[in-house]
Each structure stands twice: as structure tokens, then as C-alpha cells.
Amino acid sequence: xxxxxxxxxxxxxxxxxxxxxxxxxxxxxxxxxxxxxxxxxxxxxxxxxxxxxxxxxxxxxxxxxxxxxxxxxxxxxxxxxxxxxxxxxxxxxxxxxxxxxxxxxxxxxxxxxxxxxxxxxxxxxxxxxxxxxxxxxxxxxxxxxxxxxxxxxxxxx
Amino acid sequence: xxxxxxxxxxxxxxxxxxxxxxxxxxxxxxxxxxxxxxxxxxxxxxxxxxxxxxxxxxxxxxxxxxxxxxxxxxxxxxxxxxxxxxxxxxxxxxxxxxxxxxxxxxxxxxxxxxxxxxxxxxxxxxxxxxxxxxxxxxxxxxxxxxxxxxxxxxxxxxxxxxxxxxxxxxxxxxxxxxxxxxxxxxxxxxxxxxxxxxxxxxxxxxxxxxxxxxxxxxxxxxxxxxxxxxxxxxxxxxxxxxxxxxxxxxxxxxxxxxxxxxxxxxxxxxxxxxxxxxxxxxxxxx
Numbered sequence: 430x431x432x433x434x435x436x437x438x439x440x441x442x443x444x445x446x447x448x449x450x451x452x453x454x455x456x457x458x459x460x461x462x463x464x465x466x467x468x469x470x471x472x473x474x475x476x477x478x479x480x481x482x483x484x485x486x487x488x489x490x491x492x493x494x495x496x497x498x499x500x501x502x503x504x505x506x507x508x509x510x511x512x513x514x515x516x517x518x519x520x521x522x523x524x525x526x527x528x529x530x531x532x533x534x535x536x537x538x539x540x541x542x543x544x545x546x547x548x549x550x551x552x553x554x555x556x557x558x559x560x561x562x563x564x565x566x567x568x569x570x571x572x573x574x575x576x577x578x579x580x581x582x583x584x585x586x
Numbered sequence: 587x588x589x590x591x592x593x594x595x596x597x598x599x600x601x602x603x604x605x606x607x608x609x610x611x612x613x614x615x616x617x618x619x620x621x622x623x624x625x626x627x628x629x630x631x632x633x634x635x636x637x638x639x640x641x642x643x644x645x646x647x648x649x650x651x652x653x654x655x656x657x658x659x660x661x662x663x664x665x666x667x668x669x670x671x672x673x674x675x676x677x678x679x680x681x682x683x684x685x686x687x688x689x690x691x692x693x694x695x696x697x698x699x700x701x702x703x704x705x706x707x708x709x710x711x712x713x714x715x716x717x718x719x720x721x722x723x724x725x726x727x728x729x730x731x732x733x734x735x736x737x738x739x740x741x742x743x744x745x746x747x748x749x750x751x752x753x754x755x756x757x758x759x760x761x762x763x764x765x766x767x768x769x770x771x772x773x774x775x776x777x778x779x780x781x782x783x784x785x786x787x788x789x790x791x792x793x794x795x796x797x798x799x800x801x802x803x804x805x806x807x808x809x810x811x812x813x814x815x816x817x818x819x820x821x822x823x824x825x826x827x828x829x830x831x832x833x834x835x836x837x838x839x840x841x842x843x844x845x846x847x848x849x850x851x852x853x854x855x856x857x858x859x860x861x862x863x864x865x866x867x868x869x870x871x872x
Contacts, residue, residue, distance in 0.1 A: 467776075488778065500773045504780050507788055530776050567784065570811075574781040575769045579805040580712035580742035582617075582670055 435460035438536050442483050443509045444560055452553050455546060459539045465529035471512060472523045478515035480537045484508050487533025492526050500526065504571060508534075511564050516540030600838055603642045603687025604629055606663065608680045614666060614748045618713070619678045620654060623663040623686055630660035631688060635720035636695030636829060636857040640837050641665060642687030643680075647673040650834040650852070653691065654716040656723035663688065666716040666748065692837040694857050696721040697827055701799035702731045704825075705792075709738045709812050711782050711804025715748050717829050717856075718803050722756075729761055733797070736763040736789050740782030740808070743768050744775050763792055783811040786819070795820035801857075803829040810867070813860055823861035830855050830863075 436457040439445040445453055463482075465471060471482055471489060482489075486508040492500045503525070506512050512527050512535070521540065547554025610622030631639070633653050642648040649671075655664025669678035680686065698721060706725060710718045718737075725732055737756065741747045747766070756764045765785045767778040778785075782804070798821050802809050809828050816826055832844035832851040839853030847866035849855065860867075 490773075490779070492773070502771055502773060502775065502779050505767075505778045507778070509788070567787075571781045571784050574783070574807070574811065577807060578742070578769070579808050580740075580746065580769065 433462075435462065435536055438462070438483070438485055442485065442536065444483050444511050444564075448556065452556065455550070455553065456538060456543075459542045459546065460536050463535045463537045465533045465535070467529055467531055469529045469533075471527040471529065471533075471535060473526050474523050476523055478513060478521045478523045479540045480513065481516055481540055481543060482512040482527070483536040483538070484510055484512060485534040485536055487535075488530040489533055489535075490528045490530050492528060494526060500528070504568065504575075505530065511561070514561055514565060516543070517558075517561070600689060600692075603640070603648075603689050604631065606686050606688045608682050608684045608686065609662070611680065611682060614750075615746050617670070617678070618666060618668045618748065620664055620666045620749075621677070621680060621686075622655075623665065623688065625661045628661055631663065631691060632660040633657050633663075633691035634695030635698065635724050636717050637691035637693050638717075638834075638837075638856060639663065639665065639688050639690035640692070640834075641667075641677060642689070643673055643676045644685060644687060646676050648687070648689075649673045649677070650692075650837060651677075652717035652720070652829070652856070654719045656720060656727065658727070664720075666713065666719075668713050689837065692834075692852055693855055696801050696829075696857050697799060697859075698724055701725075701801075703797075704732065705734045705736070705794055705798040706732050707736050707738070707786075707789075707793050707798055707800045707816075707821075709782060709786070709800065709802045709804070711740045711808040712742065712746070713748070714802075714804030714808075714829070715739055716803075718801060719749060719752065721801055726759075726762070734763070734792055735761065736765075736792050738765050738767075738782055738785040738789065740767050740769070740785070740804070743770050744777075763789060765789065781811070782808060783815045786812065786815040790819055793821075796822065796825075798825060800826045801829075802826065806830075823864055824859050826860040827857050828860060828863065829857045832856075 439453040489506045490502045491504045492502040495501050606623040606625050609624040612620045638650045638652045640648050641651050651665045654666040667677045669675040708718045767780050802812050830851050834852040835841045835843040837852045839850040844851040
């Protein structure tokens with residue numbers, strides 16, 4: 430996948446595949462490819478949130494560093510999904526870490542230029558926001574189910 | 587006047603347990619073991635994947651436990667038991683040579699004949715992998731009868747994963763797609779973290795919804811969310827099969843302990859199509 434152009438990747442990535450050619454061409458101008466080895470960080474808590482990541486291949490751990498304990502993984506994100514929405518929300522700082530668990534390829538879209546683009550083209554902004562809301566909702570649903578500890582001790586028999 | 591009949595074959599009287607001996611015991615996790623039971627006299631209890639037996643610990647009590655082994659030899663039974671109460675704690679503590687009373691098999695199993703020629707998607711959560719293991723072993727033994735086979739398995743943590751040797755073997759098979767996830771893990775875990783219904787999106791290109799039979803077993807909330815994910819992708823309700831757990835006592839549809847709407851889970855289930863369960867699935871008290 431790393432030899433594909435951003436436009437080609439946007440054309441096949443589930444997040445953007447059904448956008449128009451015109452929309453994808455606009456996004457491709459803001460995109461570059463990033464390749465991460467295992468244990469490389471895509472982003473770190475507290476740092477400026479400057480980019481939006483479309484994971485193309487690989488596996489990424491969303492985690493929090495706990496002093497005295499080390500990194501605590503919370504969820505993983507596979508190729509085909511997206512990482513990071515803090516670039517949309519002031520003050521645009523990452524609130525978690527994202528670390529590659531295996532060799533990972535991501536399309537990195539410049540967050541500041543994306544925000545500017547959405548001001549210029551509100552309809553495209555709405556389409557991206559709607560997709561992002563879907564990702565957030567899925568991630569929240571999964572987090573709620575994890576909280577239930579469904580596989581914990583059942584009733585006595 | 588008819589001649590008095592000879593003694594009924596073992597298992598013919600569903601009220602009478604058949605004595606089996608523990609012939610093997612494998613620890614799966616801190617609180618779960620798989621017992622291999624064998625009849626010392628060669629008695630057999632032919633079963634289908636998805637059915638369950640009533641296992642009786644003499645002097646303690648009886649519990650319903652799904653078969654988790656392959657029905658290749660009916661005189662050998664495999665049951666995976668999690669120690670959570672007085673009976674299951676005693677079952678899990680049994681050693682090689684100990685006796686267990688077995689009644690069964692009971693209930694309806696997985697629709698493996700129906701699934702022939704279809705994509706098969708097995709979705710397991712926690713101990714729900716036990717009855718699905720039996721189905722999967724049978725499917726793999728007759729692999730050419732099925733189209734693509736995908737297994738999605740979710741556990742509480744890496745330490746709670748069952749059948750590790752099987753998982754390794756299944757991972758290596760080119761004719762089987764296996765995805766494993768856990769709810770929680772530390773940084774040493776290199777696999778997926780998340781809930782099992784979310785895995786369906788990852789494999790949605792690996793099954794054709796209207797030609798897929800989905801076999802689902804796990805906690806009811808997990809099954810509910812799994813059904814929604816399958817429905818979103820167009821898998822028909824009558825091709826989604828769930829294995830339900832209820833408080834089974836007699837196992838014969840007489841006592842009513844396991845009633846679910848008009849059905850008795852011990853007799854009409856535990857495996858049932860969602861199309862049959864759907865009218866009752868929104869009734870919270872059931």
C-alpha cells in the first residue's frame with residue numbers, strides 16, 4: 430500500500446471511498462503517507478493535534494500512560510478505520526497516545542488545512558464530520574460494552 | 587404376552603445418569619478446565635455440536651454443560667467447565683479417574699447441515715467458545731462442505747483465552763479466518779483490544795450476507811449487539827442462530843425453569859434461530 434498515491438488510497442479507504450472524486454481530490458492535496466514500525470507512536474497525549482489519520486494497514490493501540498504502571502492499552506484500531514479527532518476540537522491537543530503494534534501505514538491529513546477547507550466548503554466539512562461521528566459513536570459503543578465486563582464471573586451454579 | 591425387554595441402552599432413560607469417568611483434564615484458565623469423560627464400559631451418548639449434557643457430581647448436584655468436543659466418538663465427551671458455583675467448582679476440581687453422572691444429550695444443536703454450501707460465521711464471547719468449538723471441529727473435519735469459514739472470538743483478557751493450542755492451529759489454517767480480541771490487556775499483548783461485535787466490520791467482505799449462516803454464543807448483551815451488526819449487513823434473521831443459556835433443571839421440557847416465551851430452552855434450544863427469538867427479544871423480563 431505504501432507505493433500507492435494518497436488519491437488512490439482515499440479511493441479505496443472505507444472512510445472516504447464513497448466521497449465524490451472532487452471531494453477526494455481536495456483531501457488528497459492535504460495528505461501524505463506515513464509508515465510506522467512496531468512501537469512507533471503516531472501521536473502522543475498532550476502534544477498539538479495537527480493531523481487526522483486514516484489507518485491503511487496494520488494495528489494501532491489507543492492507550493494512556495499511567496505513571497508507575499506504564500502504557501495502558503484501551504482499544505485497538507485496524508486498517509480501514511480512522512484515528513484522532515482532537516484536531517477538530519479546540520484546544521487541539523491529543524488526549525491519548527496512539528502506538529503502532531505492528532508495521533502500520535497511515536494516510537496523514539493536515540488538521541489545520543482540513544479545518545480551513547471545511548470553512549471554505551461546508552458541505553464537504555459536514556460529510557467528513559458525519560463520518561467522523563460514526564467512528565466516534567462506534568468507539569464509544571465499544572467502550573461502554575467493555576465497561577460492562579461481560580465475561581466476568583457469571584451467576585453461581 | 588410380550589417378552590420382558592432387555593435393559594434399555596445407556597441414555598435411553600433420560601432421568602438416569604450414565605456413569606462416566608474423568609479420563610483427562612486440561613486447565614484452560616485460572617477458573618476453567620476442560621474435562622474429558624469416558625465410559626468405562628464403552629457406553630456411548632451420541633451428540634450433535636451445540637447440544638448439552640446434564641453433568642451430575644454425586645452428592646452435590648447437576649448442571650447443564652455444553653459439549654465442547656467433536657462428536658467423532660460418542661463414548662468420549664469433552665466439557666469445558668468454569669468454576670462459579672458449588673457444582674461447577676466440584677466439577678472443575680475432578681481428577682482423572684473420578685466419576686461423573688451424565689444425562690443427555692439434550693436440546694437442539696447448531697444447524698450444520700443447513701450451513702452446508704454457505705459461508706459460516708462463528709461469533710463467540712467468553713465461555714461461548716465452548717459449544718462453538720464443537721461445531722468448528724465438525725466443520726473443519728468436513729471443510730469442503732462449507733464456503734468461507736470465519737471465527738470471531740472475544741475474551742475478557744489474554745489470560746482468559748480458551749483452547750490456546752486450538753487457536754494457534756486455527757490461526758495457521760489457510761481455509762479459516764480467525765480474529766481474536768480481548769476487552770482489556772496490558773502493553774505486552776500485541777493483538778486486538780475491543781469488543782467482539784466490532785470485529786464483524788473487519789470481516790464483512792469475507793461473507794456474503796444472504797448466503798451466510800451465523801452461529802453466535804456468549805453473554806446475551808454480546809449476542810444482542812452481534813445480531814444488530816449482522817442485521818445491518820443483511821444477514822437474515824432465520825440464518826442467525828444463537829445459543830441461549832437459561833436455568834435448566836430437568837432438561838426435558840417438563841419443569842419450566844428454562845421457559846422463554848412459548849419455548850423451553852432445554853428442549854427447543856439451546857440453539858435457536860433469531861427469527862424465532864425476535865418477537866420475545868424486546869421483553870426485558872424474559
